[in-house]
Amino acid sequence: MNGYHAVNAQAMYEGRRAIHRKLVRHAEVRDAVLDRLKAGWSPEQIAGRMKLEDHPVRVSHETIYRFVYSKTGRALGLFRHLPEHRRRRRPRVGRKPHAARFSAENGISRRPGTVHKRMEFGHWECDLMMFRKEHGHANVTSLVERVSRFTVTLKNRDRRSKPVMDALIDGLAPLPQPARRSITFDRGTEFTAWAHLKAGIGVATWFCDPQAPWQKGTVENTNRRLRRYLPRQADPSAFTNRYLRSICDRLNAQPRKCLGFRTPAEVFREKLMEIARGGG
Template sequence: MGRRYPHLSLEERRKIAKWRDANILVPEIADRLGRAPSTIYRELKRNFYDDKELPELNGYYALNAQDMYEKRRALHRKMIMHPELKTAIEDRLKAGWSPEQIAGRMRLERHPIRVSHETIYRFAYSKDGRAEQFYRHLPEHRRRRRPRGHRRHNRTHIFDAQSLSHRPERIAERAEFGHWECDLMMFRKEHGKINVTSLVERVSRYAVVMRNEDRQSKPIMEALIRGLAPLPAGARQSITFDRGTEFSAWRRLKAGIGADAWFCDPQAPYQKGTVENTNNRLRKYLPRSTEPTALTNRYLRSICQRLNSTPRKCLGYHTPAEVFESKLMEIRNRLE
């Protein structure tokens, strides 16, 4: 078993303070306590009392050092001291918000008591958080924090398509509203051919989800046309796809709603990262094990409503619904 390095106790801090007053050198203090000299140097540096107004009081004091240590260790204690805060955070997590979204929205709304996303994570993985399995409410539901893996994509070619490299810069830089990204979400083969179209507007991150009975391209394009037709023309200018054969009937979009179609390079779905990111969020509600025949339009709309009412960091912690409605109002005002 590896050697453990427990934190300094109050009694040890009292000895450090007494021996420092006696001008005993740090290496000897470390030897007396059975600690590494670096531990003592770090302790003296981190918990040194510094009074700007009365510098003659500067120094290392055991009780003050212990208090500074406990405050640093108890960043997540705010969620323990304020049960109503923890309950509110837990409710948001259950609604699909991430810790970063919760913390950002608190800052935007100027809550009198608020926490950082790191505090939420620290609480979830602290002794108290683990005791109540708080980590189960986090987006990834993992016992430990770890980097995400990468999905593999196998896509075929679509010929005569407009390459993303020719897409105007204003679209690539999200400087213009009304440009969407589209993808299909598949389920396990034993559940049949039913799938879900995920559609996301690039500026507002507003999501729309639709059920498809199979992967035939014409019905998928017709569904896109029906879904976007009620919007003003300025809100449905183009859609970006990958090179899957389910999008081969892309020419119907121009005839149906006047929307252009852009295509990622072969084997490069990351070029439509907005919808890929949205798919990751949707998988919380639509895992691959989902029985797609049970998916109703009402349920899919409820998922979209939840995503679109969740604040996003990239939107200054406004929600996609708020930004989308604001952009629609701008278009309508220009038309009047």
């Protein structure tokens, strides 16, 4: 039967698009993306890491999002591995820009070389570990000191920025000032109250470039270690402070090759002793 048929035309259009989608055409790339999604990486982290590693076939974070919300992605339930766990993607037009909430002077490009090269103790990286939506808004802050790789975790009832910053203030305030010089964040909305943190304990704040949370790779790598004990499907409201401390104690007692096989706890303690002797 001749003529234009909307249903058939749409099916042909979708078929033509599928032929050219990298995640459909390249199975090895698709498998790598799926593995990292299931490991808790965001599409931005995956795309950024592929660019950093100079993969011969790379995909953008937008391509990954489209695949997640495609018929194939929905059938696989891939949205459950995203930080927000939304069944449907929000319209791009309706998303609120967050760039104005972060000062350009606090961009990671302005961060001193002594921080970037791990030449100075007391500089931290911070992230929020999220869990499945059915467990509510509770989450866990992960903090890692860049020189020693010393890890701290903190409980949060929700993602509101000021309470998250209050928890950081309470957690870091007991340390001497040279042990809490700065914190590097990504540009998540939970970190928009950075001025409150700075006013509270005088810590400097730095922010990754937009859609580049991999620039705080130390805490991202630590999150993967923590996921062994804090899986995404767990209920974070059930975590006790004692349990979180025990996890950190375990990680901080493991020797690291990057530390000459010393432990983060040993290096952190050594640096605190140097500060106490007036060498900070």
